[in-house]
Amino acid sequence: MRIGLALRELHRDETELADELLHLSERHAVDHEVYHLARDLAGWSADHVRRIAEIAGRYGEDLDPDAVGESGTAKRVRERVSDALDRSAPPGMALLRDLRTVYTMAQGVSVDWELLAQAAQGIRHHDLLDLTQHCHPENLRQARWANAKLKESATQVLVS
Amino acid sequence: MARTDRIAEPWGTRTPYGPGERWPVRVDQHLEEGLTEADVDRWVQSASTLHSNGDGLDLAVKDGRLVGVRGRAQDRVNHGRLGPKDLFGWQSVGSSDRLTQPLVGRDGRLVETTWDEAMELLVGRMQELLAERGASAVGFYTTGQLFLEEYYTLGVMAHAGIGTNHVDGNTRLCTATAAAALKESFGCDGQPGSYTDVDHADVIALFGHNMAETQTVLWTRILDRLAGPRPPQVLCVDPRLTPVARAATVHLAPRPGTNVALMNGLLHEVIAHGWVDEDYVAAHTVGFSELERQVREYTPEVVARICDVPEEDLRAAARLVGTADRLLSTVLQGFYQSHQGTASAVQVNNLHLVRGMLGAPGRGLLQMNGQPSAENTRECGADGDLAGFRNWSNAAHVADLARVWNVEPDAIPHWSPPTHAMQMMRYLEDGSMRMLWVQGTNPLVSLPELNRIRSVLTQERVFLVVQDIFLSETAQVADLVLPAATTGEKTGTFTNVDRTVHLSEKAVEPPGQARPDLDIFLDFARRMGFRDKDGGPLVHWHDPESAFAVWKECSRGRPCDYTALTYDKLRGGSGIQWPCDEEHPEGTERLYEGGRFFAAPDVAESYGRDLITGAPLEETEYRAMNPQGRAVLKAARYVPPHELPSERFPLQLVTGRTLYHFHTRTRTGRARQLHDAAPDVWVEVSQHDAGTHGLAEGDLAEVTTPRGRVEGRVRISGIRPGVLFLPFHYGYWDMPGGHAPDGHSRAANELTLTDWDPCSKQPVFKTAAARLRRLAASDGTPSPAPTTTGSAPVGPGAASVPPTRGGEASMSDELLPSDDLPTDDLPSDGGAR
Numbered sequence: 007m008r009i010g011l012a013l014r015e016l017h018r019d020e021t022e023l024a025d026e027l028l029h030l031s032e033r034h035a036v037d038h039e040v041y042h043l044a045r046d047l048a049g050w051s052a053d054h055v056r057r058i059a060e061i062a063g064r065y066g067e068d069l070d071p072d073a074v075g076e077s078g079t080a081k082r083v084r085e086r087v088s089d090a091l092d093r094s095a096p097p098g099m100a101l102l103r104d105l106r107t108v109y110t111m112a113q114g115v116s117v118d119w120e121l122l123a124q125a126a127q128g129i130r131h132h133d134l135l136d137l138t139q140h141c142h143p144e145n146l147r148q149a150r151w152a153n154a155k156l157k158e159s160a161t162q163v164l165v166s
Numbered sequence: 167m168a169r170t171d172r173i174a175e176p177w178g179t180r181t182p183y184g185p186g187e188r189w190p191v192r193v194d195q196h197l198e199e200g201l202t203e204a205d206v207d208r209w210v211q212s213a214s215t216l217h218s219n220g221d222g223l224d225l226a227v228k229d230g231r232l233v234g235v236r237g238r239a240q241d242r243v244n245h246g247r248l249g250p251k252d253l254f255g256w257q258s259v260g261s262s263d264r265l266t267q268p269l270v271g272r273d274g275r276l277v278e279t280t281w282d283e284a285m286e287l288l289v290g291r292m293q294e295l296l297a298e299r300g301a302s303a304v305g306f307y308t309t310g311q312l313f314l315e316e317y318y319t320l321g322v323m324a325h326a327g328i329g330t331n332h333v334d335g336n337t338r339l340c341t342a343t344a345a346a347a348l349k350e351s352f353g354c355d356g357q358p359g360s361y362t363d364v365d366h367a368d369v370i371a372l373f374g375h376n377m378a379e380t381q382t383v384l385w386t387r388i389l390d391r392l393a394g395p396r397p398p399q400v401l402c403v404d405p406r407l408t409p410v411a412r413a414a415t416v417h418l419a420p421r422p423g424t425n426v427a428l429m430n431g432l433l434h435e436v437i438a439h440g441w442v443d444e445d446y447v448a449a450h451t452v453g454f455s456e457l458e459r460q461v462r463e464y465t466p467e468v469v470a471r472i473c474d475v476p477e478e479d480l481r482a483a484a485r486l487v488g489t490a491d492r493l494l495s496t497v498l499q500g501f502y503q504s505h506q507g508t509a510s511a512v513q514v515n516n517l518h519l520v521r522g523m524l525g526a527p528g529r530g531l532l533q534m535n536g537q538p539s540a541e542n543t544r545e546c547g548a549d550g551d552l553a554g555f556r557n558w559s560n561a562a563h564v565a566d567l568a569r570v571w572n573v574e575p576d577a578i579p580h581w582s583p584p585t586h587a588m589q590m591m592r593y594l595e596d597g598s599m600r601m602l603w604v605q606g607t608n609p610l611v612s613l614p615e616l617n618r619i620r621s622v623l624t625q626e627r628v629f630l631v632v633q634d635i636f637l638s639e640t641a642q643v644a645d646l647v648l649p650a651a652t653t654g655e656k657t658g659t660f661t662n663v664d665r666t667v668h669l670s671e672k673a674v675e676p677p678g679q680a681r682p683d684l685d686i687f688l689d690f691a692r693r694m695g696f697r698d699k700d701g702g703p704l705v706h707w708h709d710p711e712s713a714f715a716v717w718k719e720c721s722r723g724r725p726c727d728y729t730a731l732t733y734d735k736l737r738g739g740s741g742i743q744w745p746c747d748e749e750h751p752e753g754t755e756r757l758y759e760g761g762r763f764f765a766a767p768d769v770a771e772s773y774g775r776d777l778i779t780g781a782p783l784e785e786t787e788y789r790a791m792n793p794q795g796r797a798v799l800k801a802a803r804y805v806p807p808h809e810l811p812s813e814r815f816p817l818q819l820v821t822g823r824t825l826y827h828f829h830t831r832t833r834t835g836r837a838r839q840l841h842d843a844a845p846d847v848w849v850e851v852s853q854h855d856a857g858t859h860g861l862a863e864g865d866l867a868e869v870t871t872p873r874g875r876v877e878g879r880v881r882i883s884g885i886r887p888g889v890l891f892l893p894f895h896y897g898y899w900d901m902p903g904g905h906a907p908d909g910h911s912r913a914a915n916e917l918t919l920t921d922w923d924p925c926s927k928q929p930v931f932k933t934a935a936a937r938l939r940r941l942a943a944s945d946g947t948p949s950p951a952p953t954t955t956g957s958a959p960v961g962p963g964a965a966s967v968p969p970t971r972g973g974e975a976s977m978s979d980e981l982l983p984s985d986d987l988p989t990d991d992l993p994s995d996g997g998a999r
Contacts, residue, residue, distance in 0.1 A: 037592060038920045042808055043779060095596060147779055154781035158582045161331070166302045166598035 009125055009134070010065035016118040017058045017069045023111045023148070024051035024074040030104045037101065040155065044108070047148045048074065051115075054141045061137055102163055105156045112149035119145055168980040172196070173843045173972025176250050176825055176954055177378070177386045179980050182394035185528075186366055189387055193246035193981035196253040197226060197234030199974075206233065210673035211737065213660070215311055215653040216251040216828045218341075218535040219243065219381040220662020222741055223252060225654050225673045232259050232654055232674055242740045243361060243666055246981070249382030251828060251840065253978050256654065258836035259674075264635055265649035266678025276637075276647060281679060281689075287646060288603075289693045291629050295600055296328065301579075305332030305590045305599050308548050309606035310340060310537025313658025313670070315713035316683045317539070318720070319705060320605075321547035323687060326571050327696035327704055331579040332599065333550045335543040336607040338587040339929060340536030343502035345544050345551075346926035347511035347533055349772035350800050351519065352758065353765025353792070355544055355555050356725045358518075359494065359530025360743065360755045361664045364388055366528025369490035371401040373514055374425065374500020375534060378409035379825035379955055381663075385410070401486050403428065404500055405820060406850070406891060407884025408956035416483045419886045420473035422818045423933040426506045427804035428480075429513030431469030434461040435484030436520060443522030450761030451519050452792050453799035460801035472804060487517060492528025499536065499822065503932045508925035509777040509802035516799050525759035532663060539660035545726045546717065550584025554724040555764075555771040558583065559785060562768065570720050572698040583782060586927035587613070588920070595622045603631040605683060606650070610639035610905055611830040611897035614918035614929045615873050620906055633686060636832045639897050639905040649680040652833075656682035657710045659736065665743040665754075667728070669736035684710060722747075725757075725764045725771075758797075766795025777802040780924030807933040808921055811888070815935035817855065819871060819890045821914040822931075825955045827895040835900060839976045847912040848951040849878040850891035853961045855938065856882045863963035864944030871936045874916035879944070881951035884960045890936055891957070892917070 027048035034040040052074040059071035119142035126134035168179050172194075181190040197206070209224040222241025226234035235256050239246040268284035269276040279287075295303045306324050308317065324333045337345075345355045352358070364370065364387045378385040391397055392413060402414035403425070411417040420428050436442060437458055447454050466484075470477040487493055495518060501510045511533060523529040535541060547553035553570075556563035558580040568575040585593070591613065593599035602623070613619045623630055624643050632644040635652045655676040661667045676682070681689075691705035698704045707713045711733055721728045727745040736742065743753040764770065773788035775781060777800060783791075792798055811818055826843040827834040834840040849867045851859070861867060865880045869890055876892060885891055892914040902908045907916070917936065922929045951957035952970040959967040 036595070038588070039780075039922070039924060042921055043924060046805070047779070147776055147781070150776065151779040151781045154779075161581060162302050162585075162593060162598055165300055166593075 010062065010067040012118070012122050012125065013058055013062045013065055014067050014069065016115070016122060017055060017062065017073065019111070019115045019118055020051045020054045020058065021073040023108070023115050024048045024055065026108055026111055027051065030108055033104060034101055040101070043151060047151060050144045050148060054144070057137055057141065061133060099163065101159055102156060105152050105159070109149055109152035109156060112145060112152060115145050116142065116149060167985050168982060169977050170980055171972045171976045172250050172253050172978045173839050173970060173976040174954065176382055177389055178247065179982060180393045181390050181983055183390055184395040185368065189245050189365060189390060190983045191239045191245045192983065193237050193239050194248040194253065194978060195234065195236040195981070196978040201228070201233055209236065210654070210671050211238070212653060212670040212673070213668035213741065214248070214252040215538040216255045216833060217249070217381060218537055218540060218663050219383050220538065220666050220668060220741065221248055221252055221383050222668060223248060225256065227673050230674055232256050240740050243662060244383045247383045247386055250826060251834060254837040254839040254976070255828070255833055257838070258833040259652055259654055261836045263637070264677045264680065265637060265647065266680055267649060268679070269647035271645040276642070276644070281681070284646060284648060285689055285693055288631060288690065291601060292694065299600065301328050301330040302332070303599055304328060304330055304601040305585065305593070306334070307587055307590065307602055307604045307607065307609065308335040308543065310335055310337045310535070310540035310543050311606050312539060312683050313656070313660050313710070314539065314542040314546060314717060315658045315710045316687060317542050317546035317548035318553065318717045319684060319687045319691070319713055321553050322571060322705060323691050323696065325547065325579060326573045326577050327691060327694060329577060329579060331550070331582065332585040332590050332593070333548065334584065334587040334590060335549045336587070336612060337537065337540045337543045337549050338927060339612060340499065340502070341540040341544070342549070342928040343507040343511050343923060343926040344497070344533035344535060346508045347515060350508060350512050350774050350777070350798065351515035352763050352797055353770035353772065353795065354725050355771055356757055356764065357532060357663060357665050358524055358757045359532045359664065361387065362755065363494045363528050363530030364391060367398050367492045367494035367530070368528065369401065369486050369493050370398045371487055371493065371495045372410050373403045373495060373497045374502070375496045375498035376404060376406070376408040376410055376822070376956055377496060380498060380536065380823060381534070382825065399486055401483050405886040405889050406956045407958070407960070416479055416486055418475050418479055418483055420475050422820055422889060423504055423807035424473040424804065425501050425504055425510035426513065426802055427464060427469050427472040428475070429510055429517070430461045430464035430804060431466060431480055432484045432487060433457065433513060433516060433520070434464045435466065435481065436488040436517065437461065439488055441488035442520045446522030446761065447520055451797045451799050453801070454520070457516060457799045457801040460803060488521070493518070493521060493523045494528060494530045494532070496532040496534055498534040500932065502926070502928055503930060505807045505921060505923060505930050505933065506802065506805065507923035507928050512777065512800050512802065519797050519799055525756050525761070530756065535663045538662065541661040541663070541665070545661070545721070550586070551771070552578070552580070554721050555726055556724070557771050557773070559773060559782065560768070571704065572700060572702070573704070574699055588922055588927060588929060591619065591622050594625070594628050597627060600627060601629040601631070603633070604640060605633040608638040608640045608830040608832065608897070610643065611913050611915065612894065614915055614931065615920045616913055616915045617874060618920065633683065634832070635680070637899070638830065638832055639899055642905040648686055649678065650686065651676035651680050651682040655680070656684070658684065659714060661744065662741070666741040667731060667736065667744060668741040669733055684713065761797070763795060763797050765792060765797060767793065769795065774798065774800070775925045777925055778805065807930070809919055809933060809935050811935045815871060815937050817888055817890050817936045817938055819869060819892065819917055819934040819936035820932050821892050821894045821918060824893045824895065824952060824957065826952060827893070829895065830897050831895045832899070839972050843970055843972065844893070844950060844952050846950040847876065847878040847893060847896040847914070848881045848949045848957065849938070850881050850883045850885050850951065850957055851938065852885050852887040852889065853882055854887035856880065859938050859940060861940050862944060863959060863967060864947060864949050865940055866942040868939045868941050869917060869936050870939070871917040871919070871934045873919065874911065876911050876914060876916050877941065878912060879947065879949040881949040881957050882959060882961050882963060883957050890938060894931070
């Protein structure tokens, strides 16, 4: 059985997605909706990471429930820098690139969840299935948000 | 006849009535001092434009100027009544500081110019930008106070003429969530209920809606029910002790920003007690099981903790709405201007859906508007939506609109949702937008985080055009100022909260060279040479009535169908509720009778959004979810606001309105009685917080948030402990600073944050972390807060506060049922069923 391995990969991918969302938020702090939503959605992944860590012990994995996160001071400094430097700069390709990264990472995570859900059904582990049923829809909403934001921003960035 | 001080008694004399009875007529009138009816040359039909209620009124004209106002007895909305803003606000029309000539910015000053030069400058700059940078470089920020004909013309011009997606109104600040919530639940905008539901309801629930101050005449209707036999019970959800709260059977004062938790708690109780209309839910809705699952964890214990309200009050509130036979709910800014605005307003829709409380007398829902013509901003597409509630993500709808406008479908921007006002500010900030044309709104006072807004709009590279009737704060920093005519100086129609369409006719000439907004738009369209696909003029109408005719065609077959309305039909009698078509020639009192919605995938105005992320749903998802076009029960979990109280900022700041003023006081601040009733900003504090901060009534205090500071005199009121209230009306046009604070900082939006509900894009005005400090002891000057309203004083100091009185200047006539009232044309309360 390789469920432990799958959980470990999912744990890593959700952690990276959370960090990428936080990165998106900080880099585009002057875009208020991106700033707030990306942070909120990073919180969803952080919650997924905790839930994965909680169940992973049963599959022989010892995973860090608090893998997402970083020093608050460093973050605040970076946010201020972003605020000071970028406010009046033209909307760069950077926003589209960063949203694209989040979108593709979230899609990857979605595949991870699908795989795990399939396995959970195969072995009839209801706790594991519940986990996927809680987290996967939220993951899809993260991807849909990034996609929607891309569509909404693309025209202004590319034609202005 | 009674003579009443309508500043001291904003709702006037009671005319009690019972359930199912007709609301008695009471005709309110105010004329310039020294004049009587015999002095009036003529009366000209209009309706109120200083709030969203849509009270029918007649303007009194003498010697070519306005001299007074009288309620229209035959109008279904007000049955003759008027509120203080209606009675006194008209005086601003004749104010000596009206804009009378176009102004152009030269060397940092505004200098007078001619219309021809002004329009050539506007058209020249527009064409330059379109050539250099394309349509995404220009945007329009309009209002909720123009007429339907003007919005429609603006929408056609901006969407099909210029081809920009950057079109919005200040309705984004007041009514965007009403529209968004209706779209989420019913697939389409459109007010379900009718004011006449007040006449039948046995329970009236007001969610974040201080109706007593924002729609005084509708509140008068409720007061008359409360004074009559078998009165309704009232539920009030508001952190302030408003007049509504004082009249309530149950008052919940939740912690700001927790409305979704509160609503989920009420829904939890309704479901747990079996108060659900299961037949209705099964026949007319989708999504019940998800809603049931979502609210399961919101037990009264949990919700009492999140919202900090007593558990027994929650249970009592749930019993009220759960066991009502005829439940009327109204919703406004307390819900809308929150980080989960749409999610919370949608839960009120859900309450009505699970209880089957729609489309029957007394079973109504009013997602309120804040402005007189906000409904038209929405239906005509001046808020960026496509005209006639068409769906931007439905290709057939876009093609249909293209047919109406005789343009190619791809000439209409529809690649993404329209750009909302706050996003336009961002595009102006980052330099990708270079021109903003503002009409009838004052973002330098009304948008959040004013320091930022000032820096955005005063940039050298931004060409700012302001079309207004006074030199507002925003107009002062404009590159071009276009003087406009106002209500009473131009003709047009507008539609109130409950879909009642009124005609407002020209009574007097505008001052100097001021022109009706429609004329400005038509002139612009002509100079720009906008063409349809056959080379004919895109904007081919020439006056209000011909504009109304083309709008009627655009609305044909849509939920907001105007096709059976004409100016003649609106003349003389009462306003009429849309849809008004061949099938319903007298209009339609209530939408959604029999559980029939405009939600079928081919009909719906919107496929909805994710309530938390705001991401639009795709057509395929909507088709799968709701193939039969039922109402959608959309669940949402509670999430805390982004800015929570902290050690440095331990309190929560709520901004809002007061009864005597409208928006940034451009009109109400110029009516003596209204100005004197609430002449300056104040800081509302609970007794508890006053105690811990050593504050007494009338002390000078400072409120600080991470964005700025505001000074004002303290009013100790019945507001929830831990919460501060500031009225947002006060800016700087009548202060030394002119457009910005000059030492004395008093605009509430200096303090608010840049954040919005991701679904409706309505900014958050109800939760900012703040701190409070005493600056100076009272010098005996009372706090300028009115005593008649939600800011009424409480506690030991209350007795020494002089009551708000208007005196002789505010005495108004009330023709009561005991008087000789006209009986021949009493109101017909609504349209055909």
